Amino acid sequence: MTITARVRSGAIALILLLAIAFAVSAWRIHAIRMGGPMHRASMEIADLNADILPPPEYIIEPYLEATLLLDHPERIDATRARLAELRKAYDDRHAVWEQSALPDHLKRAILADTHTPAMRFWQEAQGSFLDAIAANDMGTARARYAVLTQAYDAHRKAIDALVKATAEEQAAFGDRSSQSLWASIGALTLLALALFGTIGWFAWWLTRRVAQPLAQVAQATTTLSRGQDTAIPYRDRTDELGNIAQAVARFHAAARSRAEMDAAHLAEQENVGEMLGAALAALEKGDLRHRITSPFPGVYEPVRVSFNRAASALSAMLRTTIHGARNIGTGSSEIATASEDLAHRTETTAHTLQETSAAIQLIENRLKSSSQSAEATMARAEQAGAMVHAGRSTAQNAAIAMNSVSERANAIDTVVEGLDKISFQTRVLAMNAAVEAGRAGEAGRGFAVVADLVSALALRAEEEAKRGRDLINETQIDVATAASEVRAVDAALVEIVENFDGVQELLQALREDNRSQASAISDITRSVVEMETATQQNAAMVEQTSAAARSLDREAATLLGNAEAFRVDEEVAGYRSGASEAAFEMAY
Numbered sequence: 001m002t003i004t005a006r007v008r009s010g011a012i013a014l015i016l017l018l019a020i021a022f023a024v025s026a027w028r029i030h031a032i033r034m035g036g037p038m039h040r041a042s043m044e045i046a047d048l049n050a051d052i053l054p055p056p057e058y059i060i061e062p063y064l065e066a067t068l069l070l071d072h073p074e075r076i077d078a079t080r081a082r083l084a085e086l087r088k089a090y091d092d093r094h095a096v097w098e099q100s101a102l103p104d105h106l107k108r109a110i111l112a113d114t115h116t117p118a119m120r121f122w123q124e125a126q127g128s129f130l131d132a133i134a135a136n137d138m139g140t141a142r143a144r145y146a147v148l149t150q151a152y153d154a155h156r157k158a159i160d161a162l163v164k165a166t167a168e169e170q171a172a173f174g175d176r177s178s179q180s181l182w183a184s185i186g187a188l189t190l191l192a193l194a195l196f197g198t199i200g201w202f203a204w205w206l207t208r209r210v211a212q213p214l215a216q217v218a219q220a221t222t223t224l225s226r227g228q229d230t231a232i233p234y235r236d237r238t239d240e241l242g243n244i245a246q247a248v249a250r251f252h253a254a255a256r257s258r259a260e261m262d263a264a265h266l267a268e269q270e271n272v273g274e275m276l277g278a279a280l281a282a283l284e285k286g287d288l289r290h291r292i293t294s295p296f297p298g299v300y301e302p303v304r305v306s307f308n309r310a311a312s313a314l315s316a317m318l319r320t321t322i323h324g325a326r327n328i329g330t331g332s333s334e335i336a337t338a339s340e341d342l343a344h345r346t347e348t349t350a351h352t353l354q355e356t357s358a359a360i361q362l363i364e365n366r367l368k369s370s371s372q373s374a375e376a377t378m379a380r381a382e383q384a385g386a387m388v389h390a391g392r393s394t395a396q397n398a399a400i401a402m403n404s405v406s407e408r409a410n411a412i413d414t415v416v417e418g419l420d421k422i423s424f425q426t427r428v429l430a431m432n433a434a435v436e437a438g439r440a441g442e443a444g445r446g447f448a449v450v451a452d453l454v455s456a457l458a459l460r461a462e463e464e465a466k467r468g469r470d471l472i473n474e475t476q477i478d479v480a481t482a483a484s485e486v487r488a489v490d491a492a493l494v495e496i497v498e499n500f501d502g503v504q505e506l507l508q509a510l511r512e513d514n515r516s517q518a519s520a521i522s523d524i525t526r527s528v529v530e531m532e533t534a535t536q537q538n539a540a541m542v543e544q545t546s547a548a549a550r551s552l553d554r555e556a557a558t559l560l561g562n563a564e565a566f567r568v569d570e571e572v573a574g575y576r577s578g579a580s581e582a583a584f585e586m587a588y
Contacts, residue, residue, distance in 0.1 A: 056089035117154035329556040339546035371514040402483035423462035430455030
């Protein structure tokens with residue numbers, strides 16, 4: 001059986017044991033917990049003790065009410081109501097105990113032994129006894145009271161017996177609860193001991209069967225890694241540890257075989273290294289004519305062939321380099337001379353472009369000044385146009401106001417005409433009043449005086465109304481003249497606005513032309529400046545090219561001196577640049 005399987009089986013066993021322990025613990029705790037079966041049974045017995053004491057199951061209070069009624073018959077109505085309340089309470093609690101889970105002997109005692117005499121008591125108390133008291137038949141009442149007393153005594157004996165039985169049952173229940181508690185503690189203790197024993201045995205088994213063998217295999221592996229030979233234990237086991245030991249043994253055998261092969265290869269490598277060292281030493285001294293003639297063993301032979309090919313290719317490449325360096329020296333001298341001439345011509349062109357740029361810049365400034373003047377003239381023209389439009393609006397408003405004044409003058413003329421008519425009618429009425437006052441004689445004299453005054457006042461009002469009409473007519477003539485003049489001014493302003501709009505359009509066209517010319521000149525100036533900048537940059541680049549050509553000439557001379565320091569193969573007759581290029585390509 002493998003270690004993994006054993007560990008898995010042990011883990012499953014521990015989990016099952018823990019699950020059983022938890023289930024038993026939960027079952028026992030549920031039995032003894034608050035609100036559990038034992039606690040509920042104890043509470044029912046306690047409730048029974050509370051109920052059998054008065055009231056309601058113990059009918060001592062109804063008996064007391066009957067006794068008091070016998071001495072005080074006048075309380076019959078209150079006693080009847082009180083007995084009804086106590087009887088209802090008794091019946092309600094009796095129904096509760098019929099549905100309870102009490103032990104059989106307690107349930108029989110509360111439902112039969114105490115209930116039978118109680119029912120006799122209630123029948124007498126609410127029946128014959130109350131009827132006799134209501135009929136004021138005290139003799140019959142006392143006889144019924146004696147029957148009540150007998151029923152009460154029988155009930156009292158049954159209650160006493162029930163109290164004793166409940167006390168005994170509660171004591172027995174306490175003993176059972178204690179026994180159940182100790183049984184639960186014992187079961188949990190046994191489960192805990194079994195769990196601890198299982199965990200201890202599992203730890204011992206892991207230490208004995210897994211940890212110690214792994215430590216021994218690890219120690220053997222460490223010894224082998226140091227190059228020492230030792231036996232590998234537990235190779236005969238069939239679990240994972242045996243597989244590890246067998247794998248370590250195979251690795252040890254492979255390592256030993258590899259070491260023997262490495263020793264043979266090391267000897268070959270030393271021989272190859274000596275010959276390569278001699279060849280590289282010759283290369284270090286600049287001798288490219290050295291070749292390795294002795295064959296290399298095994299896989300190292302391609303290294304010798306590659307070295308010889310590389311030496312031949314390097315020799316051919318250096319021959320080509322020497323020839324190229326000489327050609328580069330000649331070409332770089334010619335490039336330097338041509339670059340100096342080009343730099344002089346470029347400087348002359350840059351100076352000419354600078355003068356051209358200054359002239360175009362002056363023209364651009366003149367055009368910008370003209371454009372600014374045109375902008376200012378256009379702004380003034382726009383302001384004047386706004387003022388002319390405002391004046392025209394004012395003239396139109398004045399014409400509208402004159403028309404309004406003329407209309408109101410006509411309205412005032414109508415009002416004055418009405419006043420004139422009122423004055424005339426008032427004067428007529430005053431004349432009629434004077435006639436009537438004359439007819440009245442001495443009694444209407446005062447009224448005649450008033451009529452004369454009213455007539456004079458009406459005449460005066462008529463004169464003033466005529467004068468107002470004349471003034472209004474003159475005002476209407478003046479207003480008409482003023483309105484005509486305002487309309488003439490408005491017509492003149494209309495012509496001025498139309499002519500001014502034409503002037504403004506011409507100024508606008510002139511401003512646009514100035515802007516276009518200024519933009520074109522700006523583009524030309526920018527182009528010339530860019531050409532000047534590019535020419536100056538070209539001049540700088542030409543100077544750099546000239547300096548680079550002179551530096552290239554010096555570097556070519558240095559390269560030629562360095563290349564001629566190597567000893568290369570003699571050049572064969574008929575040497576061509578194509579052959580050197582082929583050798584260069586073979587080298588790469």
